[in-house]
Amino acid sequence: MDVISFRTDGLGDQSHLLVHEGRAILVDPQRDIDRFLSAAEERDLELRFVLETHLHNDYLSGAEQAALRTGAELVLPAASAAAYRHTPAYHLEDIEAGDGLTIRPIHTPGHTPEHTSYLVLVDGAPVAVFSGGSLLVTSVGRPDLLGPERARSLARLQHGSLRRLAALPREVGLFPTHGEGSFCTTTGAGRHTSTIGDELDGNPMIGIGEADEFADRLLAAPLPIPAFYRHMGPANTLGVPPMPPVTAPELAPDDLPPDVQVVDIRPRAAQAAGMLPGSLGIELDTDFGSWAGWLVPYGSPIALVAEPGQDTAEAITQLARIGFDSVRGIIHDLGDSATQRFxxxxxxxxxxxxxxxxxxxxxxxxxxxxxxxxxxxxxxxxxxxxxxxxxxxxxxxxxxxxxxxxxxxxxxxxxxxxxxxxxxxxxxxxxxxxxxxxxxxxxxxx
Known part of the structure; x- marks a missing residue:
């Protein structure tokens, strides 16, 4: 058995592809699924299952589309109430994946109410757990993303979920979805993968014995919640359409529709020298999409300003991961319209x-x-x-x-x-x- 992890640094997340005897299981895929399916195809793997640990708050899921594209069986937490066809995962009801591979759902509420981790057994022996937003590397998933009125009860549930996962054998590999850089973590998570034993030895949250003390610690200094988060859960419940094209037509400044938000992705020195009036400057980097989702009204049509040769496909991909699908065009030549400076x-x-x-x-x-x-x-x-x-x-x-x-x-x-x-x-x-x-x-x- 092997696990291939796909890191998305800008969101602080990772998706996972478990490989065993020519078959694969995809866990928590983001919307741009081609990178996962290509990895499986390159290794001549049959994608057997697509697993979701929870209804994500920080990105649009690609799970349904991955299952539809490949014929894999889509598995979601039983309490997710998703509006599309899936197999519900019930606590401790094993799912047989063939060739001695078993998936054991473990209800681990706290990050979200329906949250479910998946313990993987090979020939009856536990070897890995996909913990989503429950137990993280040196940290734990936030319980407050669904609002302050539910935060304390979810924090108390998270305490029990951590103890449930901590009871697994020390050698079991830990593969969380959230990690360093994610606003779904309560603290700065460290490495991206771990083992149960390493977390027992080094995760300060596991050692907190009382649920109320645990909740007090989690909620003492809550982090801000990015504005686009509140749109992700409902979209993941109803179903996410396929990725839009990652290309856009060339635009001139005079061609801009009146309702479009101009986002300048050029290097900051170029922005300082001159931007289109009214535009927002977010230099293209791995976290470009997160900042755009936080600062641009959700669902707004966008026009990008880019330098020739910049990776606009990457910018459009980052926007699509969080549901900004209306990129109307790309401006490369500002002409004499670049009058906004700093x-x-x-x-x-x-x-x-x-x-x-x-x-x-x-x-x-x-x-x-x-x-x-x-x-x-x-x-x-x-x-x-x-x-x-x-x-x-x-x-x-x-x-x-x-x-x-x-x-x-x-x-x-x-x-x-x-x-x-x-x-x-x-x-x-x-x-x-x-x-x-x-x-x-x-x-x-x-």
Missing amino acids: DLVDLPGFLTRLAQPASRLLDVRMPSEREEVRVDGAIERFLPDLVTEGLPDGLDKDRPVLVACATGRRATVAATVLAREGYQPVALNGAGIAEVADALHTHDTP
């Missing part, structure tokens, strides 16, 4: 600007990050809140707004939000609030 500076240049009497510092990090280090006098507002709550008081369109985060990525995005509202943003590039605070402290120390 300044992009390094740390010394930022500190020089900050020393000017009229400067205002805007910190766009998460609240939990601010607890670690702050700069006195900074205006604080998390990047997505600039869009949902509006720009904070205290900013002046006639004076520069100096924007910083932890590394420069979010500061750059925030600068484009400010620029389209008519402000004069200056984004710190290649450094963050910690370096600013350190420099200011050093300067003030005799």
Whole structure:
């Protein structure tokens, strides 16, 4: 038996393909299923089952489409109530996969109410467990994604689910779906796979003995929830259509429909030099789709601004994973329309600007990050809140707004939000609030 894991860094997730005796089982596939099916085809594998551990909150599932394409049997938690044909997985009711391979569903509620893990046995011996969003590597799945009114009861259930999984043999391999970089985890998860024994030795959540103490720990400092998450569960319940094409026609700035949201994916230096008025800048990287889903109204038609040769198919794929299927076109030539600008500076240049009497510092990090280090006098507002709550008081369109985060990525995005509202943003590039605070402290120390 072998397990092939497919990492999607921008979402902090992984899908898994279990291989055994010429057959395969696909677990928690994302919507772009060709990469999974191609891997099975290259190895001449028969895809026998597609398993879903839960109705995902962070991406659209490709499970139904993978089953339809291959004839595999689709298995979902019995309590999922999905509106399409599937085999319900009931707690401890074994599913025989042939050649000594058995799938044993284990009800592990907490991350979601219906959540089910799948223990894999070979010739009766447990060898691996697919734990979805329950037991993670050095962490545990969040219980608050369905709303605060359900968070505590789900947290208590998560406590019992962890103890249930922790009772498996130490040598059983652990293959979670969520991992480092996912907003479905309660803490920064470490490695992507593990064993039950390693988690017993190193996962701090397993050692919490009481359910209420466990819930208190999980809910003490909740992380923000990306805006697009609330659309994923309902879509995964009703059924997800196949992936849209990952190509789009060429557009000119004058051809833009009036309702389209322009998203500039070019490198940040190109954005700073000039963007289309009203556009949002999110430099293309592995987390591009997540930030677009958080900052662009869900379902909005999008036009991309890209440099020649940029991987626009990757950008469209990331958008489609979370349900943004209306990419109307791609603009490569901005002509003389690139009139929206901002300044992009390094740390010394930022500190020089900050020393000017009229400067205002805007910190766009998460609240939990601010607890670690702050700069006195900074205006604080998390990047997505600039869009949902509006720009904070205290900013002046006639004076520069100096924007910083932890590394420069979010500061750059925030600068484009400010620029389209008519402000004069200056984004710190290649450094963050910690370096600013350190420099200011050093300067003030005799």
